[in-house]
Amino acid sequence: MYRRPAHARALARLSAVRAASSLARPLALARPTATAPTALPALRTFRRELNTQRGGYAVLGDNGNTSKDPYTYQVGFGNRFASDGSPGTLPHAQNSPQKVKYDLYAEQITATSFVAPRHQNQYAWFYRIRPAVAHQGFTALPDNPDLESNFLPNNPHVHVSATQLAWRPFDIPKGNGVDFVDGLKTIAGNGDPTLKEGLAIHIYAANKDMERRAFASNDGDLLIVPEQGRLDIQTEQGHLMVRPGEVAIIQRGLRFKVKLPDGPSRGYIQEVYGVHYELPQLGPLGSNGLANPRDFEHPVAAFDIDPSPWDIVYKLCGKLFNCKQEHTPFDVVAWHGNYVPSKYALEKFINVGSISKDHIDPSIFCVLTAPSKVPGTPLADFLIFSPRWDVAHETYRPPYYHRNAASEFMGLIYGQYGGRSDAFQPGGASYECGFTPHGVAYEEFKAATEMELTPQYISDGSIAFMMESSMMFTLTDYAIKRSGKLHEHEPKMWDDLKAQFMNHVDTINGDLKKKGLEPLTDVSGKVLSNSDVKE
Numbered sequence: 001m002y003r004r005p006a007h008a009r010a011l012a013r014l015s016a017v018r019a020a021s022s023l024a025r026p027l028a029l030a031r032p033t034a035t036a037p038t039a040l041p042a043l044r045t046f047r048r049e050l051n052t053q054r055g056g057y058a059v060l061g062d063n064g065n066t067s068k069d070p071y072t073y074q075v076g077f078g079n080r081f082a083s084d085g086s087p088g089t090l091p092h093a094q095n096s097p098q099k100v101k102y103d104l105y106a107e108q109i110t111a112t113s114f115v116a117p118r119h120q121n122q123y124a125w126f127y128r129i130r131p132a133v134a135h136q137g138f139t140a141l142p143d144n145p146d147l148e149s150n151f152l153p154n155n156p157h158v159h160v161s162a163t164q165l166a167w168r169p170f171d172i173p174k175g176n177g178v179d180f181v182d183g184l185k186t187i188a189g190n191g192d193p194t195l196k197e198g199l200a201i202h203i204y205a206a207n208k209d210m211e212r213r214a215f216a217s218n219d220g221d222l223l224i225v226p227e228q229g230r231l232d233i234q235t236e237q238g239h240l241m242v243r244p245g246e247v248a249i250i251q252r253g254l255r256f257k258v259k260l261p262d263g264p265s266r267g268y269i270q271e272v273y274g275v276h277y278e279l280p281q282l283g284p285l286g287s288n289g290l291a292n293p294r295d296f297e298h299p300v301a302a303f304d305i306d307p308s309p310w311d312i313v314y315k316l317c318g319k320l321f322n323c324k325q326e327h328t329p330f331d332v333v334a335w336h337g338n339y340v341p342s343k344y345a346l347e348k349f350i351n352v353g354s355i356s357k358d359h360i361d362p363s364i365f366c367v368l369t370a371p372s373k374v375p376g377t378p379l380a381d382f383l384i385f386s387p388r389w390d391v392a393h394e395t396y397r398p399p400y401y402h403r404n405a406a407s408e409f410m411g412l413i414y415g416q417y418g419g420r421s422d423a424f425q426p427g428g429a430s431y432e433c434g435f436t437p438h439g440v441a442y443e444e445f446k447a448a449t450e451m452e453l454t455p456q457y458i459s460d461g462s463i464a465f466m467m468e469s470s471m472m473f474t475l476t477d478y479a480i481k482r483s484g485k486l487h488e489h490e491p492k493m494w495d496d497l498k499a500q501f502m503n504h505v506d507t508i509n510g511d512l513k514k515k516g517l518e519p520l521t522d523v524s525g526k527v528l529s530n531s532d533v534k535e
Contacts (some may be wrong), residue, residue, distance in 0.1 A: 071240065074298060105129075109253060109368060124338070126236065130337075136326070141319075146478040168423075170205055170483060170485055184203075188474065192219060194317060214313070215255065223250075226266075227426055229384060239299055246344060247343065278369055295348045386459055406470060412464045416462075505530050
């Protein structure tokens, strides 16, 4: 049985009095008239603040914005929440009463199989002014050639690259307004949403608020990573203010709209098909570290009274469909469940690393993961490289030269990333397919092998991220042909990584002789010396 504590009931009564007072006059305008049926303002009620913590994290990085987050949140990744925007709206001890309070409609969104194990089952119950089914049908929208969902190699609009690729910062539109939906462009991905396994990596670049327009991806869960400008995201379950340095998760099928309080905005999106994001297992770390569950913030109920025409854009198999309805989708007065959008401030990430020598694998930087169908193998990991101490002794400290099975897509949110030798800028990106060799240029290698190994605070004022996958990526037409930002890594940056080993032939032969072993010889059998070796 759910019962609010006494202080929360008192707060709810006080909020109800304030809300009733503030809405008493404008509610008379809420009914459409014959003369102005679409000019009605959206009237928002109060937000209940039970079991929440306030936002208010200052924006970090060189983006000139220090505005605070005005919204209130419930905390805890994977929790089952309950929130009502009007006191006592949630049904008592049941989900679907014969008659819901205030004549609201009960609506459930089921995000997993009905018979999924309880610890995996995800759902939410909404109690709303009008149900989502009250609409006027769907109409296919013109294809967006920059939006892709089918990454199978037989699709002529995707491409394979064995070389390292990079993109300079993607353009933010100017002139005619482009909102969040119209500003979506796909860079890379794997699989197909119809297969219920795979992922897509998009960027968004927008300069216009979504007005009476909402969006839902029916293909997969969205992990949204702003790089420039805050996103004021209104979801069916409440509000999220997401700044650069924070990420938002909007799950499959949930409707939302985006406003741009700081003007033109740009960022990255990772979309996963067939699964949901999870926190990575901690193994021997125990209970604490990496992204702590209590630092994930979820909205509280906030609803609009707005009986005016709305457009809901649904993405299905990469195609866009418009659904018209005569009411706002943001009219959920109360809700409960565990299928809830959230946000997370990356500055709260608890970095771990070696405090003796050598590197630990980059999986220690994992914020969120999405499992594949292969046990122990992620479909997608979201990793960050943020300010931390490096104290490893007798250790080559930069990222070591590496070939691994994962596909890697990197972006920079703010600051400078020291693990790269090219001009890597916020708003740009890079890509390496599995087993492609990668590492720093000779100059950085040489400096790292000769530096004094004192404790260093690295990545200060910077957050870079990696979207890593066990799957092979294909790249879209937009990424390869139309972005205008593509450039390949210059292989000459590694030309000075000469065979320094050959400068030590005499010493090596001396060491071999001490062990009773044959010396180094050329193909003719001649014993080599330093004077014989040439590049």
